[in-house]
Every structure is written in C-alpha cells, then in structure tokens.
Amino acid sequence: MKRSDTLAGPPPPTPAELAQIARIAHDEAGLVIGPSKTTLVQSRLARRLRALDLPDYGRYLALVTAPEGQDERRRMISALTTNVSQFFREPHHFALLRDRVLPPLVARARSGGRIRIWSAGCAAGQEAFSIAATLAGLLPDPDRHDIRILATDIDPHVLALARAASYDAADLAPVPPDLRRWFETTDGGAGPGRSLREIVSFRELNLHAPWPMAGRFDVIFCRNVTIYFDVEAQHRLWQRFATALSPEGWLFIGHSERIPAGLPFHSVGVTAYRLSGAAGQTPCR
Secondary structure (H helix, E strand, O other): OOHHHHHHOOOOOOHHHHHHHHHHHHHHHOEOOOHHHHHHHHHHHHHHHHHOOOOOHHHHHHHHOOHHHHHHHHHHHHHHOOOOOOOOOOHHHHHHHHHHHHHHHHHHHHOOOEEEEEEEOOOOOHHHHHHHHHHHHHOOOHHHOEEEEEEEEOOHHHHHHHHHOOEOHHHHOOOOHHHHHHEEEEOOEEEEOHHHHOOEEEEEOOOOOOOOOOOOEEEEEEOOOHHHEOHHHHHHHHHHHHHHEEEEEEEEEOOOOOOOOOOOEEEEEOOEEEEOOOHHHOOOO
C-alpha cells in the first residue's frame, strides 16, 4: 500500500468495530482475528471503504450485515485472507507425491481407472499446476486419461488469476528442470501448457460451508490454510477431509500445521498424512 493511500484512508476501526469484523470473519470463514490486528484489518479493508465511498467502518459494517450486503461480505473475507503461493512450494511434498503417492494411481489410470486430487486453498493456482506437472512427469498424456485436479479457494479474485494461468517467467524458477517442458514461456510471461490446464479446474469454495463434491479424492493438498482457524474449526476440517478421502487416501498440510491425535490419519512424512484403514467410509458431508 502506498503511504498516500494510508494517509487518505478512513480512521482505524474502534475496538468494538474490530470485534464485530472478527465475529463476521469467524462465522463466515473460520478466520481468527485478535484484538492486536487493528493495523492488519485497516490495511486490508481500507481499499474496500474507499471503493464504496464509505467514511468509516461503522458504515461499512452496516452494509456487510444488511441482507443486501452478501456480496460485500464475500469481498471482505477475500480481503482479509492471505494468498501466498509459488510453484513447487515445500519440494519434499512433491518428491513424496512423485515417488510414493502417484505411481499406483498412474498404473490405475493407465488401466482405465480414475485419479481425483483436490488443491484446497489453491490461491493463484501454482500448487494445482505443480501437482499436474508432477503427474505429467509420470504419465506424459494426462489429459487423455480420467484425471481431474479440483482447485478451490474462497477468494474469487485469486481464482480469476488462477484461471488465466499467466505468470511471470521468473515464477517458474522452482519448477524442476525435467518438468519444465510442461510449461510455456513467451515474451509476455509464462504458464502451464494445454495438457496441464486440461486436467485442472478452478472453483470458488468456502471450506466452512457445505461441499458440493460427491466423489472422493485420492489426494488432498490443504497447506497453510488452517493456521488462520481456531482449534475447533481446524479439527472439524480435518474430520471432513477424512470423509472426503478414498480409503488410505493422502493429505498434505502446511509446514506449521499438525493433525492431532485421535483423528483417523497417520504420519507418512513431514506434514504428510494417510487415512488409516477404512476410516474414509463415512459419506462426505
């Protein structure tokens, strides 16, 4: 944010306004915003107030709590959500994906079976396309098989960037050399090739709302998403992932996240888990 933007912005939210914003963010998306986050909230939401020509957070809250404020509530949650991603972030996950997770799934796809992978909290799409490229390294024609990677996020703005699939050429630096052939570079930037784009679909989804997906997933990536949730919301999400996975499915989470004891997962690597036994038999809700 430019310094001039800060000076021209609305006054900071009062403690009561910050508490109300925090309640809405928690109820809508499970986000935890403490009393010390006044500066963060102001920096994230000041642009929304200026865009709407509102002088203060009291007027803004009147809008987002009104029946006609549903769209602006979504924009508020998007503004408060941090979206950080890069290609092949946490490379050990992709090494495990390549060496242990995908080989039996690829064999199944070659025999006419299906592969379903979910990138939850996908941001601008780099994670989903990294998964797709890892898969293509083992199965050079993934778009000719029954393979789908669902990539979801709560923020429609970053989803628009993900669907465009256009990145700076420098963004491809973390892509392993043997997988770079699946990406294209031009004078204007870089992005995944057609065979990768064909197997990835992007959808808007609030992880705390009902999930419309009926089938189960072989693999779920949900990394550095639950760090913004309270313990109860985290626990509820891990349980829902257990019901969304196929038996013995795989779950990858962020470097600062952990699955607590008592849930039907067992550790198979650094922040990588596998569903235990037949724990995934309960229908997804």
